[in-house]
Structure formats: C-alpha cells, structure tokens
Amino acid sequence: MTNPSADRRDFLTGRLAQQIAAEAALRSTDSPSTETPTRGPVLLLQTTAMACHFDVILNPDGPARQVEAASEALDLVHQLEAMMTIYRPEAELAIINQTAALEPVEVSGELLDLLIEVRDLVAKTEGAFDPTTGPLIAVWRTARKEGRLPSTAELEAARQLTGMDQIQLDVASKTVRYRQPGVELNLGAIGKGYAVDCAGRHLSSRGIDHWLVHGGKSSVLAAGDHAGHGGWPVGLRDPLLPQHSWGTILLKNQALGTSGTAAQGFRVGGRRYGHILDPRTGWPVENVLSVSVLTARAALADALSTAFFVLGVEKTRRLCDNSTDVGVLLFTQSSRQMAAEATIINVPPEILYPARSPAASF
Template sequence: MADLHHSRRDFLRGKAALSEAAGAIESAVDAVLGDPTPAARLAGGQSPETARAAWRVLTLTRRAMACDFALRLCVSRDQNDTAAGMAAMDLVERLEDQLTIYRDQSELIALNRRAAEDWVEVEPRLFALLETCDRLHRDTEGAFDPTGGPLSRVWGFHRREGRLPSPSEIDAARGLVGWNHVRLDPVRRAVRFELPGLEINVNSIGKGYALDRAGELLAGRGVTDWMMHGGRSTLLGRGRNLVAGINGWLAGIPNPVDPSQRLDVLTLEDQALSTSGAGTQFFEHEGRRYGHVIDPRTGQPAEGLWSASVVAPTAAEADALSTAAYVLGVEGTRRLCRRRPGATALMVGIDDGDARIVRVGG
C-alpha cells in the first residue's frame, strides 16, 4: 500500500501548491477591498469609509489562452456599463486566435509554416511583439526564447505528461531552437527563419501582451482605474483602487511553505507583476524533480528556485522577464535588472524548509 503520510513540504510540491500560491495574488487584492493597509497611499485623501460608500468593483471574466482572465473595474455605486470591459475581453479572444499554435487558422501558425521558405509579412502589432521578443532575448542572455517549443515537447510537457528524454533526443530538439535564427525586416514588417523546423511560440509572453492590449483599449475609452489578470500569474494594474481608497493595487507574494502567509505585498502603481515557477508541471525520476520551465540554452529544466516574480512597466515585459529570471537565477537576474532598470525581481527559494525571498533591482 502506498504511504499516505506526507509532510507539508511534500504536499506543497504538487498541484495544490501553485493553486494556493496563485490564489494569494488574488486574495491580496480581495483583502485590500475591505481593509486597505496603512502603508498604502490614500487616493485623493479620502477615507476608506468614504471610498467604499462611493465606489464598487465590477468584475468581468473570460476563458482564453488556457486560463481565466479577470478584469476588475472601479465604478460608481450606480454604474453598470460594461461595454468597455466586454470589448477588452473580446480583444483578448481575438488575440488568442491570432497567436495560438493550437488552431490551424492562427496567423502565428501560418508564419511558422512559411517563414523557413520565404519572408512572411505579418500584422503590424504582431511584428511589434516579435521585435519586443527580439530585445528581450538579447537582454536575458537567451534565457527568454520563444522558439523553445521543441524542448517542451521532448520533455513531455507539451501534453503535460513529463518524461525523461535521452541525451540524443535533447540534442535533436536543441537543434531546432534558437531565436538567433529569426530575421526581422522592420521596413516590410516581415519575418524569415534561417533554420528549417524553427517555430515561434509566444506562451511565455502572450498573456502579458494581451493584458497590455486590453489596457490600451480601456484607456482609449476613458477607463482609468482597474486591475486585470491572466490566469492570476500575470497581473496589470492601472490607476487607483477607489474602493479601498488607495493609489495602485496590492498584490502578494505567497509563502510556498505556508500559503496563509505572504513573503511580501507590493503596490502596483501603473505597473505589472508576473510570476513564473514549476509548481504545477513537473515530474520526479529517481528522487530528482524536473520542472516544465526549460532553459533554452541547455535544454535542461531550470532549477534552484521555487518561483520568480517580476514587476515591470508593461505586462508583456513582466511575463517574459519572470520566465527568464526563473531560468537565470539570482545572479543572472541581477545582470538582467541592470539592463532593464524599470524591472524589479523577487526570487523565492526554499532553504532548510524555510521560504526566503531575494529582491533584485528596483
């Protein structure tokens, strides 16, 4: 019979751990709605009681990009207009149609099929996203690489069924990876692959990009005070939390050893936060744990941290940089933050059963 007696640390290695950890971001925001912290700066000098009497939070949700997106709008007590919020959610769905690699009609699929044979012109905003990927690839020393899909497949994480590949399998997959083989023509907004079999997958930046685009739409319609997240792991806050009477939105970094506690609470003032880790997708072989975040430079799963969180001006940056920070570790992330002075990273590790957080940059 299997041993049913597991320690708390063993329990936290599984799916429930990241579920609780991700939920801590959301619960930190929930707590603020009714109980703003004294450290938070008050919006307009109003008291929390006055704020709660005048405003309420309207929440809209939508399933997209294999996760739940949620938009929280601060509205007056008598306001029920959701047109702008619904339009933002519709935009997220359209972006999924463009960027997914799981639907044959997507523009990204078409690009991957043709770019090794000839230059392919793409939609202007998609080209801008690929230019962002190019800059982030350089700044992260190659730790962020949107061509790393073959490595996820060879390790079995593409289907969420982890396996231990042979060295030859890893070498073969690495031979199909490398953003340095992607060429961008800014005049024509065209893309060309120098390596047959190369493909672009924007999973590690797509949610953040969708949040940024939704934010542009909301701003264009005069909506200023809101928070939106994609799958709880990437969060974008704009304006003020009027219900709590504070400038910005609070988000917590959970303690993986004791998810009822937070290692830190951040105030996002027109900023984004994203967290990356391997708490839900991993497998164990001969006592070693292999997580789903693969270092594209080595073909091996990244290890050494429980999670890496990054605060940045945009959600796309935060999304991509949190993945890179998890791969790079503390010292590599110090170099990254020197190149990106607008970013702050919070690295969480577990040492002798205790969670520890290291703040880098900022």
C-alpha cells in the same frame, strides 16, 4: 504590540534586506501605511482565452461606461489570441509556423512589432528568454509521458532547432522566415502579458482611470486606486506552499508578471523536475522556485520573469543594477530549511506586506 516594521525586516532576505529593513524601521508603527491593504467591493468581468481566465476588475462606483469598456477589452483579448496562438491552424502565428521554413511569410504590423520586441529581449537576456524552445518542450513532454529523462541525443537534436538565430525577421519587407523545418515560435511566455497590456490600454482610451486586468493570475496590470489604497493589492503565493500567502504587493500603475514551478513538474527516480527549461542547456532550471517582476508593462514583466528564473539571483541582480524601473522578487530554496528565501531587487519596501494573517487581495 507587534512591530510591523520588525516583521518585514525579519521577512526579507538578500543583499538589499538591510537597506529595506532600515527604511522600514523609520515608519511609525501607528502609520496606516503599515496595515496590509485589502480588497474592497468590485465589479468583475471575466472571459476564458489562451487556456486561462482573463479578468477585468473595476471599482463599483466608476462611470457607467466602464462595464462596456471592460467587455470590449475582453473581446480584444480573443482577437489577440486568434493572432498569437499556435493551437489553431488558422491563427496568424500558426500559419507562420506551418510555412515559414518554406518561404518568407508576411506578418501583420502588430505581430511584427511584438516579434521585434521578442528578438530584442532574447538578446538583452542572453538567451534566457527564448520563444523558440518548442522542440525542447516536446522532447520533455514525450519523456514525461514515458516516465524517463530525455537522452543527450534527443536534447541535442532539439537544440539544433532552437534559438532566435533560426528566425530571419525582415523588418523592411515585414516578413519572417525560418532557417529549417522544425523551427517554431511560441509566444506563451509573453502573449498573456501582451494581451493584458492591450486590454489595459483600451480601458484607458475609454477614459476609465481605475482598473485591474488579470491574465491567468500570473500576468497583472493595474491603474489608479482601489479602496483608497493608492493602488491595487495583489496577493503573492508562497512558492513552496501555494495554498498559503507569501504576502501582498500594492500595484501602483504598474504590471506584475510571475513565473514558477509549484504547479507543474514531474518526478523521475525520486527527483522532481520543473517545467521551465533553460534554453541554453535544454534542462529544467534548478534551485529557483518563483520569480515575480514589477515593471511598466505586463508583456515585459512576463518575459523578464521567465528570463530571471533561468538566470538566477546574481545574473538577475547584475542585469537590474542599471534598471531601477524593473523590480524583482526572486525565491530560491533555502539550504538550511524547507522554506523559500526571497531576494528583493528594486522593489520599494512601502508596497510590500508580508503575510502575518490572511488578507483579501486580487
């Protein structure tokens, strides 16, 4: 019989691999915990918002009011999109982008609280998470359409418009002002997670104890139990072969946020460039394939997955040394073969299930 603990030991790499393998080896091979948890019957409610699908997934034996509560949670996602999107001129954030370079703009309490968190995250991640990179993204979008790389002058001009120091956030007066025209805020790297959190809070406030909320598949928050697993099984894709499974992670009252470049990117001169930019240089991040973050809130998981993608293995490890409530699965390109190497930080081994065969998960 194949030893599942040995399989996991071989599967994991990175500094914590030996520790994880040792803990895994203590498990009995006959223990039910070594069996990959799989998806059972569910109720699914779905809507389209923020250019992706939002799902609320429920156990079918839950209270009758859970369907109504889930529908309300999805309605809330649309309300939040109307606040955070930059693609509708009447949206609150779009109005801020249009006028904040001319005069201070009053901000709603909810958006102000989110912007305060964003500002703090930019500082904590040393600028690796930055919601002001719109001008840089625009330069790369133009270059991509023209089949070339941006010039140094183009990138430098765009960088002059980026950075949270361009944003004057006055908490006392509840206003925001931009230091110059061309500056913009884009909450795309945290907005879906924030909406997922709000939907989850609504479900809990309605007395629904067991649920999973997906935002575009990259932002997930789960509560309670599914199919007797003590959590909700969520599938992770292989970052090099997205059609294949890397494995399953069992979410136990926590969020999972993932950033990766497998689905987006372009080639110039035979070289591939991903879509995630290092805001400190203006260039796409290299060598990192995918980052998944486990933490209490989906908004935080989303923001940190982007930041850790930019920071890479060692800086991510240093930031997480004193943050045991943040778990990370960071995938890099193996230098020895066409494979993804996983660095595991603060993720309990008992919730990780490497793919030995296909399993149904969310």
